[in-house]
Amino acid sequence: MKAVYIEAHGGPEALVYGERPEPAAGAGEVKIRVRASALNRLDLYTREGGRGLRREFPPPLILGGDCAGDVVEAGEGVRSLQPGDRVVVNPRISCNQCPACMSGRDDLCPRSRFMGSASDGSYAEFITVPSVNAHKIGDSVSYEEAAAVPTTFLPVWNMMVRRAALQPWETVLVLSASAGVGTAAIQVAKNVVGARVIATTSTEEKADKARELGADEVINYREKDVVERVKALTGGAGVDVLVDHVGAEFFTSAFNSLRPGGRYTICGATTGLGAELHLGLLFTRQIEIYGTFMGSKEDMRQIVEMLNRGVIRPAIHQVFPLAEASAAHQTMEEANFFGKLVLTP
Numbered sequence: 572m573k574a575v576y577i578e579a580h581g582g583p584e585a586l587v588y589g590e591r592p593e594p595a596a597g598a599g600e601v602k603i604r605v606r607a608s609a610l611n612r613l614d615l616y617t618r619e620g621g622r623g624l625r626r627e628f629p630p631p632l633i634l635g636g637d638c639a640g641d642v643v644e645a646g647e648g649v650r651s652l653q654p655g656d657r658v659v660v661n662p663r664i665s666c667n668q669c670p671a672c673m674s675g676r677d678d679l680c681p682r683s684r685f686m687g688s689a690s691d692g693s694y695a696e697f698i699t700v701p702s703v704n705a706h707k708i709g710d711s712v713s714y715e716e717a718a719a720v721p722t723t724f725l726p727v728w729n730m731m732v733r734r735a736a737l738q739p740w741e742t743v744l745v746l747s748a749s750a751g752v753g754t755a756a757i758q759v760a761k762n763v764v765g766a767r768v769i770a771t772t773s774t775e776e777k778a779d780k781a782r783e784l785g786a787d788e789v790i791n792y793r794e795k796d797v798v799e800r801v802k803a804l805t806g807g808a809g810v811d812v813l814v815d816h817v818g819a820e821f822f823t824s825a826f827n828s829l830r831p832g833g834r835y836t837i838c839g840a841t842t843g844l845g846a847e848l849h850l851g852l853l854f855t856r857q858i859e860i861y862g863t864f865m866g867s868k869e870d871m872r873q874i875v876e877m878l879n880r881g882v883i884r885p886a887i888h889q890v891f892p893l894a895e896a897s898a899a900h901q902t903m904e905e906a907n908f909f910g911k912l913v914l915t916p
């Protein structure tokens with residue numbers, strides 16, 4: 572089958588478009604014909620071998636996690652899916668046997684692994700996954716839209732809906748509205764919860780798109796002081812919940828934008844991992860911090876339900892042919908996009 576893989580770590584030119592063996596569904600697995608695969612930062616880190624993801628070659632590794640497609644084969648014991656079902660794939664595969672998995676907190680599974688990082692992924696014509704990682708999508712949902720959902724909506728759901736429990740009468744500040752997580756957070760806060768949404772971004776064009784997605788207020792962080800603007804927009808109080816996925820560069824201003832008793836949620840640190848936390852402010856202002864990494868299978872079930880009802884709709888920036896995966900990686904590195912980048916075979 573055709574696939575995009577790496578034989579060594581490197582830049583976008585390390586991606587090879589070529590032939591790889593077609594996988595077969597084992598017991599409890601489904602084989603899926605991939606119709607769309609969405610890019611994530613993790614794909615870039617895996618390609619580069621950064622952030623603890625350096626690995627040995629050979630064998631080559633097919634990149635890619637998030638994807639959607641058609642079930643073409645159901646392995647032994649699979650009862651929930653059959654050939655012809657349209658599905659979206661949760662790329663985080665957990666063991667289903669440890670205490671975390673047993674308790675429904677499979678996002679904490681110590682044996683979990685990522686498709687496309689620890690094992691072959693979705694930049695391919697076919698993949699196999701445990702059937703519990705594939706969820707049926709409705710006819711009104713396109714493969715491209717579905718593929719753009721898991722890795723952006725799972726952490727957003729985990730931090731905003733389940734952990735920080737954002738409420739309709741509250742205000743949330745979403746950092747960097749143009750990235751996948753930012754666009755997902757705006758939609759979940761507005762369309763699912765019904766909260767007031769303030770977002771930050773860097774250009775007027777991106778600000779307009781954030782408003783279209785549902786942001787009530789947008790702050791251009793290149794022109795305005797975020798803390799001052801947030802205070803002005805909240806009657807001096809600060810926001811109830813903060814959604815961070817960018818890390819170091821914005822941490823201090825984000826932290827200072829929270830009201831006393833506010834909840835700081837974080838699921839990524841694309842601008843850097845180090846930040847200085849003022850412990851005095853942490854305890855005197857009684858801030859709660861939620862570190863989140865992807866989400867649980869139950870989170871995914873709830874997200875797909877909202878996707879199928881049309882309540883959430885991922886923002887897609889551009890669709891590339893699978894053979895042009897390196898151009899898609901280049902685009903992601905240049906950071907000049909709004910929404911998800913998607914590959915189609």
Ligand SMILES: [Zn+2]
Binds near residue numbers: 669677
């Ligand atoms: Zn487990």
